[in-house]
Amino acid sequence: MEFSIEKKDNYTLVKVMVEKLDTHIAPALKSELVLVSGNGEKNIILDLGNCRYCDSSGLSAILVANRLCKNANGTFVLTGLQPAVERLITISQLDTVLNISYTLDKAVDLVGK
Numbered sequence: 001m002e003f004s005i006e007k008k009d010n011y012t013l014v015k016v017m018v019e020k021l022d023t024h025i026a027p028a029l030k031s032e033l034v035l036v037s038g039n040g041e042k043n044i045i046l047d048l049g050n051c052r053y054c055d056s057s058g059l060s061a062i063l064v065a066n067r068l069c070k071n072a073n074g075t076f077v078l079t080g081l082q083p084a085v086e087r088l089i090t091i092s093q094l095d096t097v098l099n100i101s102y103t104l105d106k107a108v109d110l111v112g113k
Contacts, residue, residue: 021058042074049080
């Protein structure tokens with residue numbers, strides 16, 4: 001299983017279970033995120049705690065989730081960033097666009113507002 005999806009009260013937690021978010025995983029993650037959003041969920045927390053590597057297709061999946069939530073007037077939060085993934089997001093200047101939280105509790109707080 002590449003990711004787990006848990007529906008909570010006011011958000012859906014999507015947890016990537018593999019170490020690499022790359023071209024093998026990103027398309028499936030994208031379609032899951034579209035499904036979650038299509039089911040009326042506007043708040044998504046993406047937990048990348050297990051993920052040590054991310055490439056451009058992984059970033060693309062993250063941006064799709066961010067756009068879906070924005071379009072639904074919801075909140076998208078990224079949590080559990082490992083150093084290499086965080087560096088990539090910073091280099092891509094996506095840290096200025098995305099809600100990033102270092103703990104799941106803080107991510108839940110961000111969604112709750």
